[in-house]
Amino acid sequence: MSKEFDLGALLAERGAERYALHDRYLNHQLPRMLHTIGFDKVYERAEGAYFWDADGHDYLDMLAGFGVMGLGRHHPVVRRALHDVLDAQLADLTRFDCQPLPGLLAERLLAHSPHLDRVFFGNSGTEAVETALKFARYATGRPRVLYCDHAFHGLTTGSLSVNGESGFRDGFAPLLPDTAVPLGDLDALARELAKGDVAALIVEPIQGKGVHEAPPGYLRAAQELLHRHKALLVADEVQTGLGRTGDFYAHQHEDGVEPDLVCVAKALSGGYVPVGATLGKDWIFRKVYSSMDRVLVHSASFGSNAQAMAAGLAVLSVMENEQIVANARATGELLKSRLAALTGEYELLADVRGRGLMIGIEFGRPKSLKLRSRWAMLQAARKGLFAQMVVVPLLQRHRILTQVSGDHLEVIKLIPPLVIGEREVDRFVAAFTEVMDDAHNGGGLMWDFGKTLVKQAVTER
Known part of the structure; x- marks a missing residue:
């Protein structure tokens, strides 16, 4: 006699296989890509603008499921x-x-x-x-x-x-x-x-x-x-x-x-x-x-x-x-202005643009010789690698999920849930500033990861 379907029991029994199941039965390149950039996380639950892993660490979602989670998760x-x-x-x-x-x-x-x-x-x-x-x-x-x-x-x-x-x-x-x-x-x-x-x-x-x-x-x-x-x-x-x-x-x-x-x-x-x-x-x-x-x-x-x-x-x-539109306008203006103020401080930061909580952060060719040579190395391999180099430490070190805005684009797009406020703006700007400091000071971990991405890009040609 077959057992009655129990979703909780199924997830408890097989949930740990999630990446293997995707590799075997779905798009096999997805787990491969996630593993390459260190995005192969296991998120256990979510609420509002946050995920949590099994250890209870919170992750700020600045992606909103490609814009699906306008009200955050599980409103x-x-x-x-x-x-x-x-x-x-x-x-x-x-x-x-x-x-x-x-x-x-x-x-x-x-x-x-x-x-x-x-x-x-x-x-x-x-x-x-x-x-x-x-x-x-x-x-x-x-x-x-x-x-x-x-x-x-x-x-x-x-x-x-x-x-x-x-x-x-x-x-x-x-x-x-x-x-x-x-x-x-x-x-x-x-x-x-x-x-x-x-x-x-x-x-x-x-x-x-x-x-x-x-x-x-x-x-x-x-x-x-x-x-x-x-x-x-x-x-x-x-x-x-x-x-x-x-x-x-x-x-x-x-x-x-x-x-x-x-x-x-x-x-x-x-x-x-x-x-x-x-x-x-x-x-x-x-x-x-x-x-x-x-x-x-x-x-x-x-x-x-x-x-x-x-x-x-x-x-x-x-x-x-809950005046969601007004919050998107006010919080978006705050986030955009805080980020735009950084363009004069970082030569790799070319532009901050957008409206409300749809913001693009564009990176561009630096002026200093040391950074210019590193930038050229990335561009020769594949345009868009520097933006990926920023996205990865935002997740790995600061537990903030973002995305590169498109193939071969040196742009990060922020489309967080429309319910975020000043606390989330502070967290993102502080993390982004640290990542920019690391990139401009020649931080070894970040540029070493850039070399990994270059090797991957060259291999796939």
């Missing part, structure tokens, strides 16, 4: 909502009825987007982008979607077609017809629009790869150009939305910007149940769903499921009740 209001929806035993996903939760979540989301009218719920950010691409092409009757150089919009085939990083696209062609334009270049946008086959421009108001913000006035001017040519503006707010940049949406920092379609996901989940949403204008939805025959022309098997909708409703409630 009590979101947890309670999920318990409640499971206990309610709703008749979920019948597919031939209309449940209340999707309508209620759509209503709450649209309250933050007064120029938009309807919502499609999927399961992820890339699905939200796929929806926007399909809706834009169908509504305009045109095939081509423009995107910006260095953009990241997802990794499924449609969203990959508007992905500005060749490393993600290589080997997966042919993709959808598309054209990249430089972020902020209105002349390039106008030249493409003049060809008459453009359905839309999709743009991150602040690009996740490298943390590059659209220049002031660009989004509004692009919107005017697009509409003049009967094309649509699609704002990808998957990472920048829901308060990340100190406003509910990043495009709201610029007056008069009213995208035709907006993509959200990540933080809307509360870190629990994946959810993506594409918000759009009424006329676009009416074109796509133009008759009862087309009622299922675009759908998702798990879209609008009760758990995801409950999580989203709880997240929006917490954001309002």
